[in-house]
Amino acid sequence: MEPKIDGLGVALYFENKIFKRGATWGDGSKGEDITPNLKTIKSNPLKLTVDTFLNNVEFRGEVYMPKDAFREMNKKRIKEVKEPFANPRNAAAGTVRNKDPKKVAQCPLNIFIYSISYYEDDNFKTHWEKIDEIKKAGLRINDKVIRKDGIEEVMKYIERFRNQIEDLNYEIDGIVIKVNNLKVHEILGTTKHHPKWAMAYKYPPKRKTTKIKNIEIMVGRTGKLTPVAILEPIKLSGTQVSRVSLHNEEEIRQKDIRIGDTVLVEKAGEIIPQVIKAIKKNRDDSENKFEMPQRCPICGSAAKMIGSKVIRRCMNSQCPAQIKQRIEHWGSRNVMNIEGLGPQLLNKLVDKGVVKNIADIYDLKVEELRKIERMGKKLSINLLEAINNSKERALWRLIFGLGIPFVGEYIAQILTEHYSNIEELMNVFPKELEKIDGIGPKIAKSVVNFFNEEKNSELIQQLRQHGINMIAEKEEFNNFLEGKKFVFTGALDKYTRDEASKEVKKYGGRVTSNVSRETDYLVVGKNPGSKFDKAKEII
Numbered sequence: 001m002e003p004k005i006d007g008l009g010v011a012l013y014f015e016n017k018i019f020k021r022g023a024t025w026g027d028g029s030k031g032e033d034i035t036p037n038l039k040t041i042k043s044n045p046l047k048l049t050v051d052t053f054l055n056n057v058e059f060r061g062e063v064y065m066p067k068d069a070f071r072e073m074n075k076k077r078i079k080e081v082k083e084p085f086a087n088p089r090n091a092a093a094g095t096v097r098n099k100d101p102k103k104v105a106q107c108p109l110n111i112f113i114y115s116i117s118y119y120e121d122d123n124f125k126t127h128w129e130k131i132d133e134i135k136k137a138g139l140r141i142n143d144k145v146i147r148k149d150g151i152e153e154v155m156k157y158i159e160r161f162r163n164q165i166e167d168l169n170y171e172i173d174g175i176v177i178k179v180n181n182l183k184v185h186e187i188l189g190t191t192k193h194h195p196k197w198a199m200a201y202k203y204p205p206k207r208k209t210t211k212i213k214n215i216e217i218m219v220g221r222t223g224k225l226t227p228v229a230i231l232e233p234i235k236l237s238g239t240q241v242s243r244v245s246l247h248n249e250e251e252i253r254q255k256d257i258r259i260g261d262t263v264l265v266e267k268a269g270e271i272i273p274q275v276i277k278a279i280k281k282n283r284d285d286s287e288n289k290f291e292m293p294q295r296c297p298i299c300g301s302a303a304k305m306i307g308s309k310v311i312r313r314c315m316n317s318q319c320p321a322q323i324k325q326r327i328e329h330w331g332s333r334n335v336m337n338i339e340g341l342g343p344q345l346l347n348k349l350v351d352k353g354v355v356k357n358i359a360d361i362y363d364l365k366v367e368e369l370r371k372i373e374r375m376g377k378k379l380s381i382n383l384l385e386a387i388n389n390s391k392e393r394a395l396w397r398l399i400f401g402l403g404i405p406f407v408g409e410y411i412a413q414i415l416t417e418h419y420s421n422i423e424e425l426m427n428v429f430p431k432e433l434e435k436i437d438g439i440g441p442k443i444a445k446s447v448v449n450f451f452n453e454e455k456n457s458e459l460i461q462q463l464r465q466h467g468i469n470m471i472a473e474k475e476e477f478n479n480f481l482e483g484k485k486f487v488f489t490g491a492l493d494k495y496t497r498d499e500a501s502k503e504v505k506k507y508g509g510r511v512t513s514n515v516s517r518e519t520d521y522l523v524v525g526k527n528p529g530s531k532f533d534k535a536k537e538i539i
């Protein structure tokens with residue numbers, strides 16, 4: 001018996017004890033090669049131990065993301081204005097397929113090996129022998145894998161295990177029960193989809209019913225109105241749940257959720273709680289249909305759907321709810337890192353009209369803070385010092401902090417690799433931005449639109465007057481091609497030859513016209529000429 005890990009099935013091939021290849025299971029016959037990414041998983045050895053007789057062998061396993069790592073990752077994604085992953089499985093699947101192993105290495109994926117699927121001199125008699133050999137070979141076996149005799153024992157174990165699920169640092173959705181004797185495996189055979197000698201017992205997800213007391217509207221940093229169900233509190237998977245996002249009005253319409261409804265709420269492990277459905281037979285006509293407001297509940301401005309059929313936004317950029325969240329984002333640790341600029345203080349500062357935009361926090365005075373928040377002198381001074389220190393942050397933090405839709409930490413960093421000051425970025429055309437690897441039309445348009453708005457360019461102007469750094473550190477990015485010689489041949493997709501040369505020179509590289517032994521990089525486009533052949537000769 002083994003916990004059924006809710007991760008991503010993989011196959012690992014070792015040749016002469018050395019890890020050679022790894023692939024996702026895919027549809028069982030065709031998966032994706034993810035070898036470099038699997039190499040980043042620390043518990044996955046690159047070489048089998050000398051203790052094992054296994055040499056050329058294929059293992060089966062499950063890559064997963066530990067729950068604690070998943071929580072951290074989602075926290076980070078929310079801060080970066082990226083959609084959080086719905087569950088650890090999706091997070092693991094998304095990560096393991098990432099094209100950049102460096103990024104994968106930053107994510108703490110882990111792996112459990114559970115079987116040997118191929119071995120050249122296969123003379124194993126039982127599944128348990130395989131397990132022992134996997135351990136000997138130095139691969140990671142789940143310590144909950146256990147051998148039980150008879151169905152009674154199996155049932156007992158399943159019952160007992162139910163109470164342990166919450167304490168595990170990984171998601172499981174059941175227990176797999178396998179026949180130990182490999183001869184029996186042969187007799188039982190497999191169906192088209194799965195072996196007949198293994199069976200999964202699935203635990204039902206954690207669900208409970210409760211009542212929706214009300215539906216409130218939350219106004220986000222970009223003005224997005226999100227309906228949130230206020231529940232009669234329930235305990236699910238060990239945590240108290242009293243508010244659940246209903247996402248948008250379309251979702252409410254589809255599920256026909258009404259205020260006063262009894263609803264089924266699910267939280268399978270780490271998944272953010274969700275309202276699954278309304279229990280309609282419990283209705284007694286006291287329920288009220290929810291109508292999405294046409295106006296922002298905070299500032300009363302029109303809330304419109306623009307470019308979306310489901311998302312409604314408060315169109316007033318001076319909306320207090322938006323201002324508060326924008327400044328909170330600006331001050332947060334991943335952005336300008338201003339300690340002490342919390343939501344409570346911001347509520348007061350914005351409500352009293354002292355702070356109307358990000359730039360205003362740089363005008364705050366000690367006396368003001370002491371009066372408004374009854375802050376101690378030392379605390380006020382510390383906060384102002386933290387605000388002052390934030391002027392020296394890297395350019396990407398400023399760009400991230402502005403809250404441009406779709407521009408998170410990562411995109412902001414890419415942008416500063418290509419634009420060394422905010423001025424350059426403000427004058428860019430969408431087409432030019434799209435040439436940058438990692439930036440699609442949606443982001444490009446969003447960046448250009450943002451800076452085209454007068455109030456945003458005004459904000460930049462104000463921030464500049466306050467002395468906020470608006471230049472990327474040149475050394476960091478600009479000379480990384482120093483001393484490198486480039487030659488181009490053939491037609492490039494996104495650049496003319498001239499543009500490409502310019503890019504190379506911008507970062508300190510040199511462009512020459514002939515291939516020689518001195519050439520560091522030959523960039524080969526469509527229909528390359530003789531330079532390509534010459535390069536092959538030289539190598």
Ligand SMILES: [Zn+2]
Binds near residue numbers: 322
């Ligand atoms: Zn508003």
